Amino acid sequence: MPAHQHRHTRGEPGIPRCLDCGAGSVSNAIDSGALVNYLSSASGPLHGEIRVPGDKSVSHRAIMLASLAEGRSQISGFLEGEDTLATAAAFAAMGVRIETPSASERIVHGVGLHGLRAPSHTIDCGNAGTGMRLLTGLLAGQKFSSTLSGDASLSKRPMRRVIEPLSQMGACITSETGGLPPLQIDGGANLIGIDYRLPVASAQVKSAILLAGLYAQGETIVHEPHPTRDYTERMLAALGWPIEFSAGYARITGGHRLRAGAIRVPTDFSSAAFFLVAATLVPGSDLLLREVGMNPRRTGLLAALRLMGADIVEENPRELGGESVADLRVRSAPLHGIDVPIALVPDMIDEFPILFVAAAAAKGRSVIRGAAELRIKESDRIAVMAKGLRELGITIEETPDGAIIEGGILRGGAVDAIGDHRCAMSFAVAGLIASDVVQVRDCANVATSFPGFVNLANRCGFVLQLESA
Ligand SMILES: O=C(O)C1=C[C@@H](OP(=O)(O)O)[C@@H](O)[C@H](O)C1
Numbered sequence: 001m002p003a004h005q006h007r008h009t010r011g012e013p014g015i016p017r018c019l020d021c022g023a024g025s026v027s028n029a030i031d032s033g034a035l036v037n038y039l040s041s042a043s044g045p046l047h048g049e050i051r052v053p054g055d056k057s058v059s060h061r062a063i064m065l066a067s068l069a070e071g072r073s074q075i076s077g078f079l080e081g082e083d084t085l086a087t088a089a090a091f092a093a094m095g096v097r098i099e100t101p102s103a104s105e106r107i108v109h110g111v112g113l114h115g116l117r118a119p120s121h122t123i124d125c126g127n128a129g130t131g132m133r134l135l136t137g138l139l140a141g142q143k144f145s146s147t148l149s150g151d152a153s154l155s156k157r158p159m160r161r162v163i164e165p166l167s168q169m170g171a172c173i174t175s176e177t178g179g180l181p182p183l184q185i186d187g188g189a190n191l192i193g194i195d196y197r198l199p200v201a202s203a204q205v206k207s208a209i210l211l212a213g214l215y216a217q218g219e220t221i222v223h224e225p226h227p228t229r230d231y232t233e234r235m236l237a238a239l240g241w242p243i244e245f246s247a248g249y250a251r252i253t254g255g256h257r258l259r260a261g262a263i264r265v266p267t268d269f270s271s272a273a274f275f276l277v278a279a280t281l282v283p284g285s286d287l288l289l290r291e292v293g294m295n296p297r298r299t300g301l302l303a304a305l306r307l308m309g310a311d312i313v314e315e316n317p318r319e320l321g322g323e324s325v326a327d328l329r330v331r332s333a334p335l336h337g338i339d340v341p342i343a344l345v346p347d348m349i350d351e352f353p354i355l356f357v358a359a360a361a362a363k364g365r366s367v368i369r370g371a372a373e374l375r376i377k378e379s380d381r382i383a384v385m386a387k388g389l390r391e392l393g394i395t396i397e398e399t400p401d402g403a404i405i406e407g408g409i410l411r412g413g414a415v416d417a418i419g420d421h422r423c424a425m426s427f428a429v430a431g432l433i434a435s436d437v438v439q440v441r442d443c444a445n446v447a448t449s450f451p452g453f454v455n456l457a458n459r460c461g462f463v464l465q466l467e468s469a
């Protein structure tokens with residue numbers, strides 16, 4: 001099927017989706033089956049100027065904190081992806097009025113810290129680990145009880161990492177065996193602050209604790225083994241909540257108020273990542289990515305690609321709504337393998353699937369270590385990428401916390417993204433430099449983080465088509 005025709009499907013959470021124009025524009029969507037494949041073929045040089053959609057992490061937090069603020073907040077640059085739409089639907093179900101003046105804007109009529117109402121049904125977080133873990137913290141502080149569920153992938157993801165610290169704060173949360181969703185969160189707990197050392201670097205766990213801390217008596221302190229993205233801390237500060245934070249540390253006290261305000265969401269570095277690698281790998285490419293979010297806790301891939309020999313220039317660096325952004329100019333360049341520095345891992349945790357593709361196309365060996373968290377994302381990303389790239393002729397050894405990848409020539413073939421959005425887009429990039437067409441199976445979940453990916457990719461020269469499964 002040609003990529004310019006719009007393809008509608010229905011995914012796991014039952015939210016209609018459109019792979020081409022974004023999930024918000026699909027109220028009349030037809031359910032044509034959950035499985036969608038990509039066909040990706042060798043392309044000529046990639047050219048042009050593009051702007052990727054809004055940041056997923058910031059969009060989740062913007063809806064949550066604007067809902068708890070007092071008064072009307074205006075969110076611009078909002079990501080209209082399925083993950084963040086599920087979060088918006090959760091707050092609507094708890095009585096928050098959210099208007100949609102345009103696809104990338106939301107007006108949130110905040111109800112104040114204690115103004116949420118009990119939802120009449122289970123809250124469906126869809127595919128979103130961020131949505132579920134942050135909501136667990138926030139709901140632990142409510143007077144009412146609630147239940148959170150997710151799709152098949154989210155139902156396998158570990159929630160003990162949030163249940164444990166929240167229980168120490170006094171929350172009462174019941175899970176399925178093994179700490180898996182659905183989660184039942186009892187209302188009416190009197191939370192007390194804790195001083196918690198995270199066993200793994202996780203912005204989601206840190207944020208869940210801080211959101212519970214808004215409702216807790218006394219002070220809540222989080223220490224991280226490695227600094228992670230600090231959007232929750234920055235947004236709390238911007239909306240007037242007293243907070244002290246630095247790399248790897250955050251401290252708040254409960255019982256203050258959030259002021260409504262304007263929240264500008266930067267574009268998502270994680271979405272830009274696919275284009276950074278694609279333009280690096282396809283000879284003759286020269287692509288400009290406008291206004292990319294450059295929070296240093298997100299740009300580890302840029303450092304890794306530069307170590308591999310990539311030619312990526314930051315133009316016009318500036319501040320926008322309290323976040324650093326820059327235009328990124330990428331010209332193709334030959335890559336060589338590297339040992340990815342472990343210190344970069346948390347700053348590029350979502351970029352490993354596309355880094356696997358860069359390493360597969362590089363000269364020589366790349367080694368990834370210290371990234372065991374990849375095994376518990378939307379899929380086991382080490383296993384999925386290793387299997388797929390082997391299918392395309394690359395030699396990869398999996399290790400418990402990473403992989404050893406021998407760069408080589410990619411051939412065509414069929415690979416399975418098993419519903420993981422980042423693996424799907426990464427394999428689509430692999431197809432651009434493969435000797436024959438690459439069929440990528442099970443790509444519908446790209447709409448969770450990057451609605452419009454296929455159209456944008458085709459606009460700058462990808463040869464990428466949708467195929468119904
Ligand atoms: O806080 C966030 O918005 C996120 C944190 C990361 O997860 P972990 O906290 O599990 O590392 C990341 O993988 C996810 O895509 C978004």
Ligand SMILES: C=C(OP(=O)(O)O)C(=O)O
Pocket residue numbers: 083127128129130131350377378422449
């Ligand atoms: C891991 C991811 O997100 P989440 O944990 O929110 O599902 C991701 O987007 O790569």
